[in-house]
Amino acid sequence: MLVNGKNHHTIWVHPDNNHIIQVIDQRKLPFGFEIIDLHTEADAFEAIKNMTVRGAPLIGVTGAYGIYLGLLNCKPENWRADLLKMADYLKSSRPTAVNLAILIDEMVRKLADYETKEIACNAALEEANRMKSREIAWSEAIGDFGCELIEAISKAKNGQPVNILTHCNAGWLACIDWGTATAPMYKAFQKQIPIHVWVDETRPRNQGARLTAWELSQEGVPHTVIPDNAGGHLMQHGMVDLCIVGSDRTTSTGDVANKIGTYLKALAASDNIIPFYVALPSSSIDFTMKDGIHEIPIEQRDAEEVSWMEGKLENGQIGKIRIVNEQSPVANFGFDVTPAKYVTALITERGICKANEEDILRLFPEK
Ligand code: MRU
Numbered sequence: 347m348l349v350n351g352k353n354h355h356t357i358w359v360h361p362d363n364n365h366i367i368q369v370i371d372q373r374k375l376p377f378g379f380e381i382i383d384l385h386t387e388a389d390a391f392e393a394i395k396n397m398t399v400r401g402a403p404l405i406g407v408t409g410a411y412g413i414y415l416g417l418l419n420c421k422p423e424n425w426r427a428d429l430l431k432m433a434d435y436l437k438s439s440r441p442t443a444v445n446l447a448i449l450i451d452e453m454v455r456k457l458a459d460y461e462t463k464e465i466a467c468n469a470a471l472e473e474a475n476r477m478k479s480r481e482i483a484w485s486e487a488i489g490d491f492g493c494e495l496i497e498a499i500s501k502a503k504n505g506q507p508v509n510i511l512t513h514c515n516a517g518w519l520a521c522i523d524w525g526t527a528t529a530p531m532y533k534a535f536q537k538q539i540p541i542h543v544w545v546d547e548t549r550p551r552n553q554g555a556r557l558t559a560w561e562l563s564q565e566g567v568p569h570t571v572i573p574d575n576a577g578g579h580l581m582q583h584g585m586v587d588l589c590i591v592g593s594d595r596t597t598s599t600g601d602v603a604n605k606i607g608t609y610l611k612a613l614a615a616s617d618n619i620i621p622f623y624v625a626l627p628s629s630s631i632d633f634t635m636k637d638g639i640h641e642i643p644i645e646q647r648d649a650e651e652v653s654w655m656e657g658k659l660e661n662g663q664i665g666k667i668r669i670v671n672e673q674s675p676v677a678n679f680g681f682d683v684t685p686a687k688y689v690t691a692l693i694t695e696r697g698i699c700k701a702n703e704e705d706i707l708r709l710f711p712e713k
Pocket of ligand 1: 400401402403443513514515516517520521525526527553591592593594604605606680
């Protein structure tokens with residue numbers, strides 16, 4: 347999608363040196379646009395952990411490139427054992443988004459039987475590139491399916507703008523291109539269907555205010571940033587036609603883990619009979635889990651993310667201010683689980699299905 351009028355991805359191979367992977371430093375957005383070079387699997391690990399890259403599909407693809415970088419740097423005689431070690435290491439960088447484990451395990455299965463490290467390295471690069479392209483294609487397909495939902499609402503409203511509420515950043519920055527929750531919005535906008543997006547600020551890291559709002563403004567999509575606790579009020583007053591969010595891990599039964607606060611939006615949507623859609627590629631579905639609340643690991647992050655806020659100061663510098671007194675303890679749960687019963691439907695790359703095991707398996711029978 348567009349950055350200052352030019353098409354961009356979130357991750358790519360350095361154009362002059364294929365031993366370097368480049369990513370957008372998302373910690374700097376929207377106030378600065380900086381690119382970071384990843385040379386080793388440790389660089390990939392750190393980029394995921396410190397949220398230089400974030401969002402479930404992008405974390406997965408960064409993990410895949412991390413395996414490639416690790417193979418480049420390991421000794422030829424140990425490469426098979428090192429592959430397994432680096433897979434575990436990379437998977438431990440963040441716990442909730444299942445895409446990381448799914449893509450890394452896929453890499454390991456593909457590479458384990460190669461004869462030499464050199465052949466495995468070449469295959470690893472090819473495989474990571476293929477996963478990147480696949481994620482883009484999946485996001486675009488999600489966009490096409492989701493756009494049909496928006497178009498139907500637009501017709502029912504006689505072309506009045508369709509108001510869509512989204513939480514966190516499930517945009518192209520969280521993926522490679524298009525996004526998941528945002529893909530239907532971009533598709534609708536490109537088809538000139540009038541839309542307006544309510545963007546939850548998404549405390550504590552403000553991925554909505556900092557990333558989703560920036561993405562939408564780069565594309566020219568009408569939107570408004572709202573405090574996290576405003577959604578219920580807007581829904582009660584007929585100002586939201588549908589919600590679309592992303593997912594970090596969805597169980598085979600349709601329970602959805604996503605950024606903390608998603609569950610409360612789903613409850614408010616249910617109370618106000620507003621459709622609540624989850625847009626996700628199959629790389630975010632954990633077919634080994636059935637009970638989201640009890641099985642999905644929820645990341646707990648540093649208290650500093652809650653007690654301090656970062657932003658642009660009046661003097662134009664980027665700075666941090668403390669917003670909680672120094673004595674009060676702080677908790678920082680990164681994600682919550684929305685039970686399947688509050689999810690109207692899942693929008694996947696293979697189409698739209700109900701959030702239950704039977705319908706998910708109808709779309710993904712090979713699982
Ligand atoms: O902590 P983050 O910024 O990685 O969390 C991201 C989200 O919760 C997204 O909604 C999710 O990864 C879906 S991305 C298409």
